[in-house]
Amino acid sequence: MAHIALPDESLPGIVGLFNFRPETAGPLQLLAETLLRGESPLTSGERELIASYVSHLNDTHFCHSSHGSAAMAHFGYDLNLIDDIKNGFEVIEVSPKLRALLHIAGKVQKSGKAVTDEDIAAARAEGAGDKDIHDTILIAAAFSMFNRYVDGLGTWAPQENEAYREMGQRMAFTGYVRYSVQADAEEV
Amino acid sequence: MPHIPLPEHLPGITGLLEYSRLTAEPIRQLTQFILRGENSLTPAERELIATIxxxxxxxxxxxxxxxxxxxxxxxxxxxxEIMKRDIDAAPVSDKMRALLKIAKQVQVSGKAVTQEAVAFAKEQGATDVEIHDTVLIAGLFCLYNRYVDGMATVAPTDPQFYKGLGQRLVDYGYNRLPNGYDHLKRQNQPT
Structure with missing residues (x-):
């Protein structure tokens, strides 16, 4: 059970929190939309991978699985490749540039101070520009917030990948702003 | 030196928020509401959470x-000053001390928040919304801190700079200034 009394305990992860506090749900959803589906030199699939990877490092199952599912939806990959994110991307095709950016995201997950000039230079050597670097660091920082929000309030999360299939499709193709709270309640 | 070119007259977070105004907008909206919006926690109490x-x-x-x-x-x-050394010694309410301890756990990890810490805050009179907002403020500053340091932004050493910035946050809050920040360019010119 969550640490606070949510109006609908059946809603998993951040969805139950959006329902609890609509005043903060608005900007949080807009932030996810802008970061993951707005303008960026990185594709939405690549950005969802960064989000899912950071969430995995934070051990936040809900965010890892839902954003992993969104990434698979963007790439047209099988849902179960979500697990490959935990295994260091052995199957999912990751460009050298994205690999360097994922390394930076992993540093941000630990601390902003862990990012070194060498990490940045390595990403630039693989073709990353200012905006790639900026967006990667901000996505990793934002998921350091989202993950803490979801886990810090003790929300629950479905275990199986399958439970995230439709959620990921919706996150990928409908987006985050018109995210229907009720739809998730029916699904899980 | 920052990892990407940023406006030199805007150190710290401000330069980042101006560099990427599209992503800045929801971050500013969230911060304005959670730190300055109507709340049973005062703006000062919420700034203490951001600070710790x-x-x-x-x-x-x-x-x-x-x-x-x-x-x-x-x-x-x-x-x-006292809070940074020892939350238990801080001259704040029992409820605030309990919430500051939850914030400190969130800083470590969402999973570090204990049932005991939450139960204790409730015993001291904290409401569910106050606990929610504490966790979200703490999460939000994990975002800000990583953004600011991950991009290696400049942190001025002059204490007067922060006095001015703190006053601006009190007077204007967290929304983008209506006329932007060009007026700050002059102040940073060598005199």
């Missing part, structure tokens, strides 16, 4: 800025 998280993340810029904002709202500097 930034302090524990060792983010120099955010710690100095939010310490200055909290100091300005409280009218003294003692509370922040």
């Amino acid at each position: 998280v930034s302090h524990n993340n060792e983010c120099r810029f955010c710690t100095a800025a939010h310490t200055a904002a909290a100091d300005a709202l409280l009218g003294e500097t003692e509370t922040c």
Whole structure:
């Protein structure tokens, strides 16, 4: 059970929190939309991978699985490749540039101070520009917030990948702003 | 030196928020509501949460800025100083001490928040919304601190800079200034 009394305990992860506090749900959803589906030199699939990877490092199952599912939806990959994110991307095709950016995201997950000039230079050597670097660091920082929000309030999360299939499709193709709270309640 | 070129007259977070105004907008909206919107926690109490998280993340810029904002709202500097050394000794309410401890756990990890810490805060009179907002503020400053330090932004060393910034946060909050920040260019010219 969550640490606070949510109006609908059946809603998993951040969805139950959006329902609890609509005043903060608005900007949080807009932030996810802008970061993951707005303008960026990185594709939405690549950005969802960064989000899912950071969430995995934070051990936040809900965010890892839902954003992993969104990434698979963007790439047209099988849902179960979500697990490959935990295994260091052995199957999912990751460009050298994205690999360097994922390394930076992993540093941000630990601390902003862990990012070194060498990490940045390595990403630039693989073709990353200012905006790639900026967006990667901000996505990793934002998921350091989202993950803490979801886990810090003790929300629950479905275990199986399958439970995230439709959620990921919706996150990928409908987006985050018109995210229907009720739809998730029916699904899980 | 920042990892990407940023406006030199805007150190710390401000330069980042101006560099990427599209992503800045929801971050500013969230911050304005959660730190300044209607709430049973005062703006000063909420700035203390921002300060303790930034302090524990060792983010120099955010710690100095939010310490200055909290100091300005409280009218003294003692509370922040003591809180950073020892939450239990801070001259705040029992409820605030309990919430600051939850914030400190969130700084470590969402999973570090204990049932006991939450139950204790409730015993001290904290409401569910207050606990929610504490966790979200602490999460938000984990975002800010990583953004500011991950991009290696400049943190001025002059304490006067933060006094001015803290006062601006008290006077104008967290929305983008209606006329932007060009007026700050002049102030940074060598005199």
